[in-house]
Amino acid sequence: MKNCSILKNDKVLFSEVKLADRFITRLVGLLRTAGLSENQGLLLKNCNQVHTFGMKFSIDAIFLSKKGDILHIEQEMKPGKVSPHIKKAYWVLELKSGSCNQHQLEINHCLVVRQ
Template sequence: MNQSQETKSAGDDKSKRNDCNIRKTVRNQKRDTKLADKLEVAGSGPKRSKGLLGRKNLGPGEGLWIIPCEAVHTFFMQFPIDLVYLDRKYRVKKICAIVPAWRFSACLSAHSVLELPAGTIQDSQTQVGDILEIVDSELVAEPCSL
């Protein structure tokens, strides 16, 4: 087995893991602020398509990391959210604060997007160009809420 096959196999094993049971913590390295500590990962087709639809709100520290993703909509959403678009190195490419329902947002240079409670961008002082750190924070036993 060559190196590219080994890498592909390792990635396949990770993709089979139930990533919705792993919560992430997101910190802004430059500003030493926390954006989320209960971030759920949406890496599969169904989870990415559903996003936050059906949720009534996002609590403090909660959020959704959609990966890969260059664009999102807030059609049928029941609450406003903050959007933070990231490149593959977690550099902030674009921010959209307090995005209400019935909006579309895109950043073609992004690889993923964080959907966070409205006000998170302001509270964390996050700006375009900042580099975020995303690490595992906890493993939960209950099924995903998404």
């Protein structure tokens, strides 16, 4: 899986983000992960809904437009949940639970993906 970084206003927020841009990497997602550190995440391409079935920890899920605008945020998604379907989302960024509050991320903020 490729790595990328997520930036806001030219500041790196998350430096160890795996890019899930293929069927199998999107299918497996974070299932084989025991947890995420402060700077880790998973970025799902061509995605507008996620679930946490089979996961062992809660996540924050950020739904982004193709150009990186935050469209919707699901904070503290516990295992066994399904997010809403966000029609215009192109990316979903899955992060350690609490990351959105820590970085004060809100709807309409813009994030940049650096590969």
